[in-house]
Amino acid sequence: MSEPIRLSKRLIEIVGCSRREAELFIEGGWVTVDGQIVDEPQHKVGSEQVELLPGAKAEALEPVTLLLNQQPEDTLDSALASINALSLSELHRYGKRPLKGHFSRLTSAALLQDGASGLQVFSQDWRVLRKLTQDIAKLEQEYVVEISGEIIAHGLERLNRGVIWQGNALPPVKASWQNETRLRIALKNPAPGVIVQLCKSVGLSVVSMRRLRLGGVAMGKLPLGQWRYLAAQEKF
Numbered sequence: 001m002s003e004p005i006r007l008s009k010r011l012i013e014i015v016g017c018s019r020r021e022a023e024l025f026i027e028g029g030w031v032t033v034d035g036q037i038v039d040e041p042q043h044k045v046g047s048e049q050v051e052l053l054p055g056a057k058a059e060a061l062e063p064v065t066l067l068l069n070q071q072p073e074d075t076l077d078s079a080l081a082s083i084n085a086l087s088l089s090e091l092h093r094y095g096k097r098p099l100k101g102h103f104s105r106l107t108s109a110a111l112l113q114d115g116a117s118g119l120q121v122f123s124q125d126w127r128v129l130r131k132l133t134q135d136i137a138k139l140e141q142e143y144v145v146e147i148s149g150e151i152i153a154h155g156l157e158r159l160n161r162g163v164i165w166q167g168n169a170l171p172p173v174k175a176s177w178q179n180e181t182r183l184r185i186a187l188k189n190p191a192p193g194v195i196v197q198l199c200k201s202v203g204l205s206v207v208s209m210r211r212l213r214l215g216g217v218a219m220g221k222l223p224l225g226q227w228r229y230l231a232a233q234e235k236f
Helices: 005-013 020-028 076-081 127-135 155-161 196-202
Strands: 032-033 050-052 067-070 107-109 117-121 140-149 162-167 168-170 174-179 182-188 204-214 227-229
Touching: 005 032, 020 067, 076 117, 107 127, 117 127, 140 196, 155 162, 155 174, 155 196, 162 196, 168 204, 182 196, 182 204, 196 204
Parallel strands: 117 204
Antiparallel strands: 032 050, 067 117, 067 227, 107 117, 140 182, 140 204, 162 168, 174 182
């Protein structure tokens, strides 16, 4: 039996392509080993059956944008580390195969409020990153905020028109009750800590907060700690 060799080298032997083409075929998820897709060119194979799938294209992967329902205890680094093929939401396992190349060179954009959970965005796409950088002041962000305490008289109206708290002008927001202990707050380009300040200004303390929406993109039915791909029709 011959010594195991790199999958890319075996593919070159089988189809007569160049080394770069072999790497692109493999990284694009077009190559199977004993019927299972393997997307690592350095993967070692021996006597296994290696096949190139019909319709294979030797093209670089299209950049992707991933939406994560970040857990409250996660830092940005730990949230990024949690993204892999296994943590893709079961409800969203269609349309695109999760490949190793989708999890590299990811950049975060539009960071959450400190201590918040919910919609976190990671992208490889320079167009998405530019949009979230240049237009962030125009994009409305929606949070659901678990609160404690008793709101002052006309507190909701004060939040909606803007308030002065400890000498600082806080921005007007769209605030409404979701239930007796939860507020929905929508605002543009929230400064760090501003939601906590807004709540304190009307006698409330923040227990937890979760981002539901960024611009035109909502997190949707995404389980905590899982992620999905940004759909082609979704626009921030």
